[in-house]
Amino acid sequence: NAGVTQTPKFRVLKTGQSMTLLCAQDMNHEYMYWYRQDPGMGLRLIHYSVGEGTTAKGEVPDGYNVSRLKKQNFLLGLESAAPSQTSVYFCASSPTYRDRGKSNQPQHFGDGTRLSIL
Amino acid sequence: LAKTTQPISMDSYEGQEVNITCSHNNIATNDYITWYQQFPSQGPRFIIQGYKTKVTNEVASLFIPADRKSSTLSLPRVSLSDTAVYYCLVGDINAGNNRKLIWGLGTSLAVNP
Numbered sequence: 001n002a003g004v005t006q007t008p009k010f011r012v013l014k015t016g017q018s019m020t021l022l023c024a025q026d027m028n029h030e031y032m033y034w035y036r037q038d039p040g041m042g043l044r045l046i047h048y049s050v051g052e053g054t055t056a057k058g059e060v061p062d063g064y065n066v067s068r069l070k071k072q073n074f075l076l077g078l079e080s081a082a083p084s085q086t087s088v089y090f091c092a093s094s095p096t097y098r099d100r101g102k103s104n105q106p107q108h109f110g111d112g113t114r115l116s117i118l
Numbered sequence: 119l120a121k122t123t124q125p126i127s128m129d130s131y132e133g134q135e136v137n138i139t140c141s142h143n144n145i146a147t148n149d150y151i152t153w154y155q156q157f158p159s160q161g162p163r164f165i166i167q168g169y170k171t172k173v174t175n176e177v178a179s180l181f182i183p184a185d186r187k188s189s190t191l192s193l194p195r196v197s198l199s200d201t202a203v204y205y206c207l208v209g210d211i212n213a214g215n216n217r218k219l220i221w222g223l224g225t226s227l228a229v230n231p
Binding site for chain 1: 149207
């Protein structure tokens with residue numbers, strides 16, 4: 001079972017360069033998320049999507065854009081990379097079943113993309 | 119805004135029970151409280167979630183009081199392979215139309231022989 005696959009696993013960019021991180025899931029999940037994880041700051045939500053063709057801002061969206069053209073893929077773009085965006089980026093997906101109106105279903109994570117911006 | 123607080127680190131020995139508590143206020147009333155485990159160079163992995171009272175699965179138990187202002191993850195008889203960082207996750211009561219998930223900063227558990 002592939003689960004959630006992130007590509008690339010590592011990348012080094014120069015300030016001002018652009019790039020796209022790809023996330024693919026094979027579990028037919030509706031929800032997908034992009035996080036960044038920095039030492040001492042835990043996981044912070046960048047953007048998320050509740051379904052194909054929809055995206056929404058999370059806690060730290062500035063400097064990033066996302067697209068969800070296909071249900072199984074969620075792309076994270078950096079238009080003009082900055083050193084402050086050096087981080088480990090995680091993608092996750094979750095189902096949307098409702099249990100008596102409760103949300104926040106378990107998320108399945110990829111193994112991360114380690115991005116360094118010089 | 120919702121806020122979570124959990125111990126930065128804990129030490130234990132093989133075979134002991136470990137309890138990790140996360141304090142959280144102003145959390146969404148319709149969200150589960152969820153705990154994840156993370157090993158180095160891997161993404162977080164779901165352990166357990168609950169809404170109120172006690173939930174138990176094959177790896178852990180989760181205790182949530184009626185006021186939902188805290189939750190305690192209980193790991194019975196830990197082994198060396200339980201050495202990891204443990205995170206609590208809640209939803210923010212003030213998220214409005216945008217989803218806001220509040221992750222704890224993680225508790226680094228070290229299990230010693």
